[in-house]
Amino acid sequence: MKSSIAHESLTIGNEKLPIESRAADNTTVFGFWMFLMTDFVLFASLFAVYAVLRGNTFGGPAGKDIFNAPYILTETILLLSSSFTCGLALLSAHKNSKRFVVFWLGVTALLGASFVAMELSEFGRLVAGGVGWQTSGFLSSYFTLVGTHGLHVALGVVWMIVLTTSIVMRGLTRGNLRKLMLMSLFWHFLDIVWIFIFTIVYMMGIN
Amino acid sequence: MNWTEFIFGKLSWSVFPQSPIAMGGGIFMVLVGFAIIFLITYYKKWGYLWKHWFTSLDPKKIGVMYIAVSVVMLVRGSADAFLMRAQQATSVGASQGILSASHFQQIFSAHGSIMIFFVAMGLMFGLINLVVPLQIGSRDVAFPFLNSVSFWLFVAGAALINLSLIVGDFSTAGWLSYPPLSELAFSPTSGVDYWIWSLQIGGLGSLLSGINFLVTIVKNRASGMTFMRMPMFSWTVLGAMSLVVFAFPILTATLALLALDRTLGMHFFTAGGGGNMMMYVNLIWAWGHPEVYILILPAFGIFSEVVPVFSGKKLAGYTSMVLSVIAIVFLSFTVWLHHFFTMGAGGDVNAFFGIMTAVIAIPTGVKIFNWLFTMYRGRIRFTSPMLWFMGFVVLFTLGGVAGVLLAEPAADFQLHNSLFLVAHFHTMIVSGVLFGYFAGFTFWFPKIFGFTLDERWGKRAFWAWLVGFILAFGPLYILGFMGATRRLDHYAANLGWQPLFIVAGIGAAIIGLGLICQVIQMYVSIKNRHKNRDTTGDPWGGRSLEWSTSSPPPAYNFAVLPVVHGRDAFWTAKQSGTVAAHRYEDIVMPRNSAIGIFIAGFVFLIGFGIVWHIWWLAILGLIGEFVSMLLRMFDDDTEEIISAEHIRVHEAAHHSRHATI
Ligand code: HEM
Ligand SMILES: [Cu+2]
Numbered sequence: 001m002k003s004s005i006a007h008e009s010l011t012i013g014n015e016k017l018p019i020e021s022r023a024a025d026n027t028t029v030f031g032f033w034m035f036l037m038t039d040f041v042l043f044a045s046l047f048a049v050y051a052v053l054r055g056n057t058f059g060g061p062a063g064k065d066i067f068n069a070p071y072i073l074t075e076t077i078l079l080l081s082s083s084f085t086c087g088l089a090l091l092s093a094h095k096n097s098k099r100f101v102v103f104w105l106g107v108t109a110l111l112g113a114s115f116v117a118m119e120l121s122e123f124g125r126l127v128a129g130g131v132g133w134q135t136s137g138f139l140s141s142y143f144t145l146v147g148t149h150g151l152h153v154a155l156g157v158v159w160m161i162v163l164t165t166s167i168v169m170r171g172l173t174r175g176n177l178r179k180l181m182l183m184s185l186f187w188h189f190l191d192i193v194w195i196f197i198f199t200i201v202y203m204m205g206i207n
Numbered sequence: 208m209n210w211t212e213f214i215f216g217k218l219s220w221s222v223f224p225q226s227p228i229a230m231g232g233g234i235f236m237v238l239v240g241f242a243i244i245f246l247i248t249y250y251k252k253w254g255y256l257w258k259h260w261f262t263s264l265d266p267k268k269i270g271v272m273y274i275a276v277s278v279v280m281l282v283r284g285s286a287d288a289f290l291m292r293a294q295q296a297t298s299v300g301a302s303q304g305i306l307s308a309s310h311f312q313q314i315f316s317a318h319g320s321i322m323i324f325f326v327a328m329g330l331m332f333g334l335i336n337l338v339v340p341l342q343i344g345s346r347d348v349a350f351p352f353l354n355s356v357s358f359w360l361f362v363a364g365a366a367l368i369n370l371s372l373i374v375g376d377f378s379t380a381g382w383l384s385y386p387p388l389s390e391l392a393f394s395p396t397s398g399v400d401y402w403i404w405s406l407q408i409g410g411l412g413s414l415l416s417g418i419n420f421l422v423t424i425v426k427n428r429a430s431g432m433t434f435m436r437m438p439m440f441s442w443t444v445l446g447a448m449s450l451v452v453f454a455f456p457i458l459t460a461t462l463a464l465l466a467l468d469r470t471l472g473m474h475f476f477t478a479g480g481g482g483n484m485m486m487y488v489n490l491i492w493a494w495g496h497p498e499v500y501i502l503i504l505p506a507f508g509i510f511s512e513v514v515p516v517f518s519g520k521k522l523a524g525y526t527s528m529v530l531s532v533i534a535i536v537f538l539s540f541t542v543w544l545h546h547f548f549t550m551g552a553g554g555d556v557n558a559f560f561g562i563m564t565a566v567i568a569i570p571t572g573v574k575i576f577n578w579l580f581t582m583y584r585g586r587i588r589f590t591s592p593m594l595w596f597m598g599f600v601v602l603f604t605l606g607g608v609a610g611v612l613l614a615e616p617a618a619d620f621q622l623h624n625s626l627f628l629v630a631h632f633h634t635m636i637v638s639g640v641l642f643g644y645f646a647g648f649t650f651w652f653p654k655i656f657g658f659t660l661d662e663r664w665g666k667r668a669f670w671a672w673l674v675g676f677i678l679a680f681g682p683l684y685i686l687g688f689m690g691a692t693r694r695l696d697h698y699a700a701n702l703g704w705q706p707l708f709i710v711a712g713i714g715a716a717i718i719g720l721g722l723i724c725q726v727i728q729m730y731v732s733i734k735n736r737h738k739n740r741d742t743t744g745d746p747w748g749g750r751s752l753e754w755s756t757s758s759p760p761p762a763y764n765f766a767v768l769p770v771v772h773g774r775d776a777f778w779t780a781k782q783s784g785t786v787a788a789h790r791y792e793d794i795v796m797p798r799n800s801a802i803g804i805f806i807a808g809f810v811f812l813i814g815f816g817i818v819w820h821i822w823w824l825a826i827l828g829l830i831g832e833f834v835s836m837l838l839r840m841f842d843d844d845t846e847e848i849i850s851a852e853h854i855r856v857h858e859a860a861h862h863s864r865h866a867t868i
Contacts, residue, residue, distance in 0.1 A: 027349050031422040034452060038414060041456035049464065049475065049486060056481030058474070133473050137481030140473035144464065162837065 025178055032182045036189050039152075043193050046145045047200065054205075056137035063142070063205025066131055068122075072202045075118050076194065079153070082111035083191045086184050093180055098172055101180070105164045108187070112157040119150045142201065149197055152190050159183055216821035217397065222375040233373040236283075262799040264351040265762055267655060269358045270336030274648070277329030280321055280365055285722060287318035289715055292679070296712035300700030311696040312379035313398065317368070319382025320402060324409050325365045327502050327636065330644040332361070332416055335444050335505065337655055338647075339420060341753035341760060342438050344429025344769040344776070349422040351797040352839070357416040359807030364409025367814050371401040375819075378402035381694065383491050384465070386476035386484050391469045397818050400469060404814035407462045410455055411810075417451025420444060429752065431771035438751040438775075439528055443508030446532040447501045450539065454497035461490040470817065488550065492543040500539040502636065504532065506643025507574055510596050513646050514578045516747050517593045518585030521775055524577040531570030538567040548616045549623045557616040564614035568607060575604060590747075591665035595646035598673045599638050606634025609684070627687025630680045637676060645672075645725075653741040657758045661735065664728035671721030679714025682707035744861065750778040757861040763794045763849055766858045791851040791858065798847045805835040 054063070085108045092100035123143065126132070133143040163183055167176050224230040247253055260268055294311055298304025306314065340348055348354050371377040378398040380389040389399045424445045428437065437445075465487070467473040474480030476487040515522045522528065544552060544560035552560075578600065587593065609631040613619050622628060645668075653659045683691075686707050691698070698704055732739065745754040752769055753760075755777045767790070773779050809831035816825030 027422060027426045030426060031349055031418060034418045034421060038418065038452055038456045041453055042460050045457050045460035045490065049460075049490075052483055052486050053475070053481065056474075056483065058479075058481035060481075133467075133471060134480075137474040137477075137483065140467070140475055140482075144467060144473070144475075158833075162840065166841065 028178060029181065029185075032185060036185065039189070043145075043148070043196075046141075046148060047196065050141040050145045050201065053137040053141040058136035058138070060135040060139060061131055062138065063201070064207075066126060067202050067206050069202070069206060071118070071122065072198065075115055075122075076198055078111050078115045078118070079191060079194050082108045082115070083188055085111065086187045090180065090184050093172060093177060096172060098167065101172065102164055102167055105160055105167070109157050109160040109164070112153055112160070112187075116150055116154045116157065119146070123147070146197060146201065149190065149193055152193075156183070156187055156190060159186075213823070214821070216816075216819040216824075218374070218819050218821070222397075223373070224376075232286075236369055236372050257801075258799070261804060262355075262801045264355050264797045264799060266336040266340050266348050266351070266354060267760065267762075269354055270333045270338075271655065273329050273333030273336060273358060273361065276362055276365060277326050277333060280325040280329065282722070283369070284318050284321040284326055285719065287314045287321070289719060290314055291318065292708075292712040292715040294696060296705070296708045298697045299705045299708075303697065306696065308696050309376075309379055312381075312694070313377040315694055316378045316381050316384075316398075316402065317371075320378075320406065321368060322636075323382065323498070323502075324406055325361070325368065327640050327644075328409070328413055329361060329365075330641075330648075331447075331502060331505050332357075332413070334509070334644060334647045334651070335416075335420055338651055338753060339423065339441055339444055340427070341654070341756065341764055342441050342751050343424060343427060344432060344752045344765060344771065345423065345427035346764045346768070346794065347427075347797065348419055349426055350419050352800055352803065352845070353415055353419050355800065355803030356806050357412040357419065359803045360412030360415070360810060361409050363807040363811040363814070364405045364407075364412065366811060367401060367408060367818075368405035370815070371398065371405075375401065383495065385491075386465070386468075386482075386487050387478040389465065389469075390477050391472075392477070400466070400818040403462050403466050403469075404818055407459065407466075408807075408810055408814055410458050410462070412807075413451060414455040414459065417448045417455060421448040421452055424448070429769045429771050429776075432776070435526070435529070436771055436774050436776070439511035439522060439525070440505070440508035440751075442529055442532055443504040443511070446536045447504040449536055450497045450501045450504075453540070454494045454501070457490060458494040458498075461487065461494065464490075466817070470820075485550065488547050489543070492546045493540075495546065496543040497539045499632075499635070500535055502640045503643075504535065506599075506640050506647075507532075509643045509647035509650070510578060510599065511574075512751065513592045513596055513650050514581045515775075516650075516749055517588045517590055518582045519588075519748070520581055520585045521750070521778075522577065523580035523583075524573070525774065527573055528577055531573045534570040535567065538563065538570070542567055545614055545619070548619045554616075561614050561616045565611055568611050568614075571607065575600060590649075591660075591662055591669055592646040592650045594666060594669045595642045595649070598669065599642045599646075602634055602638035602642075602673075602676065606631055606638065609634065622687060624692050625687040626683040626691045626693055629693050630683035630687060633680050633683075637680075642672070645669075650747070651753070653739075653746045654744075654753055654756075654758050654760070656736075657741055658732065658736040658739040659741060659746055661728050661732040661739070664724050664731055668721045668724035668728060671717055671724055675714045675717030675719075675721055677714070679711050679718060682711045682714075686711075745777075750775040752776050755780065757857070761854070761857050763796055763854070766791050766794075766854045791854045793851050794849045794854065795846050796849060798845050800839070800842075800845070802835050802839045802842075806832060809835060 085104050089101050089104035089108060092104055131139065133140050160183060163176065163179055167180075170176065224233050247256065260272060263269065290306065291311065291314055294304040294306045298306075336348075336354070340346070368377075375397045378384055378389070378394065378401065380394055380399055380402070384399055384402055387393055389402075424437075424441055434442075464473075464475040468475050468477055468482070474482040476482050476484050478484065511522055511528060542560055542564045544556065545564045548557050548561070578596070609627070613622055613628065613631060649660050649665055686704055689702070689704065691702075691704055741758040744757045744760075746758070747754075752771075755769065756764060769776065809828040812828035812831070813825045816822065816828060
């Protein structure tokens, strides 16, 4: 019984589910897409601001003076692999294996948390070296854009922990599966934003 | 940092108002607050309000609460307007008027911010909540709990902006707080922080509502209601909500960046440090221009419902109406620069934005003509919603022509920042937005409350508003041509402006009479409610689905979800005599929840904490936020069932009344 429910609610459109619950899932996912779109506009604004202020170093360091390519690459690999493990968690949910869902979510959260930790230590290193957000327009926009993404990742990790707890407590219920799907959408979205940050802030900054 | 600083942040005794007039506003607000609390306690209504209103997830109730809060804020915003009018009528030559310069600046900043964010937006979301689910044949919005969160965030924002009357001061930097004036270096008090955080909190509520209603309209329409069969009000709301979804995140970002400048010493918009002030002006108007269309589109929608009903004809040019909404949605993102032609963008850029601005007038003109065609050869009933419409058509067209004039960069160099501009945008926003919402409120009031509003006082209110408006804002067009700039707290006697300012003051007083008429109208209508009962659910001969339910509608709106076969669904059904089916089933509805209130309450604490640098309070708010969300997430019992039997009884009563009328 449980297993069939778990499977169906993920493959939205399955005819066996009652029509109202399918519609409800559909609506929630659509609503979440809308939310992601607003978040996307928010990031787009921050990217635009960064593009405007990129050259305003005001006597302080420019991107190429402070960015550390191998470090950023490690961060990137952490985040990209967390997207992969998040996908594995979703796959395990399709197979209705609660154990593996919890396992992969745990791994994803761990990777996400390491990403946040690396970013924080990077920020700490910069600030300790006298390169803070008060130095110049460029650095204000750098810390804000990258930090906003980092904040999103941190919130995603918290959400993941709460969701994992809920799955451990109550199993792969319809509600939990739906949240799992939304969470993974959110996570992939953050991945995409990071790719933009990686390219526009770091790659173009170093060159 | 010592202990008092840790506990109280920047708060100290000196933040409480020192001058008598500034104190007056604060004392007045406190008295009103106490009076409300006293009355509720005296009549022992706390339990009732909490159970049936505050925690309700029913959009009809949330809509009523939105409107109630907005009306209170309208009184506050109008009081500010009257003070400004009094100041400008008297502060000439040797006389300094009644307000100090700084107080005057706080008042125009508060007036603009309150009127846009907490009056116009509030009335709009109120009407949308009341009408849209009913009109599209749905039992609820897509996300009922989120709807309650949005409403309470709106309340939290409104509370924060009012708090600035008592604790500290308000921004003196105008309703859009341009830097560098709004930066810490030039506005060192907490005023701008109040502005930032009350708008941020209210704006977050609007953003969430935008998502909610966009999804509701896309996903919850009755079966058979294709987009091209959707009533015009829902269409315009769909357009407005799409604009909210794309524009409000820009506002969120912009306010956050200004806050970072002020709170953490960043350099986004500062004069030094590599900041860029023009970026702020661009960002704020990239939100700001869509915002004015967010407000006006639903008003267009209201008139598109009111005019056909009271002309006894179907709406002329439905398809062109839809297309013009879509055109406005897209075009409104291509004109923002017309707000700062004078700020150095250069001739080519100005020309582009000038032309785009003139172009956006075309779809608006299409709408005006369609309304007039709808009236043409119609059987017009001159009810008060129809009067609001006719006042609107005349004034809005004039104000629109003034707008097209301002869209001409060369002319704008003369008129920018003058009272001509103030007159133009008030014509659009008072006779467009406000008159529209008044019409909608009168039109749908019987649907929600079960009795019609008193027409006599409604018409008196209209005439007072109309005459008052012309007197209050007509002179401003002239004063603008004479060179009077906006935001003046004092001018020289030999300019000869005073007579016109006095006329404007008299106009404002007549608008005040209009407001009083509206209060009396409400009182008289409630007193005579038994006489004016709407027993049919369809007092005007309506055309869309909301009129097919009883007035007030049951919590679940429709016992049997309607199936739509064409435009003007209810009208066609009435003509062909189709009656709804009578086999009822249990209906699942969301259970009340207090968590929306908690979420907004904690957001308020966060906002207050940041404004005054009381960091422990902000952190406490964050923790409370987290706990509230956890509570909601782990709450399994969020729905309740309305039994088929209960529905049968209600529907039988409604249909028997129908039959006897
Ligand atoms: C009730 C009738 C109203 C009156 C008598 C009135 C009067 C005024 C006055 C005297 C000013 C200052 C003009 C100046 O700069 O010298 C003003 C500014 C403004 N009003 Fe109104 N107003 C009214 C309604 C509204 C409404 C309904 C809205 C919006 C929904 C609104 C939005 C604004 C804005 C945005 C400003 C600009 C504030 C600034 O300069 O920062 N007003 N109004
Ligand atoms: Cu504009």
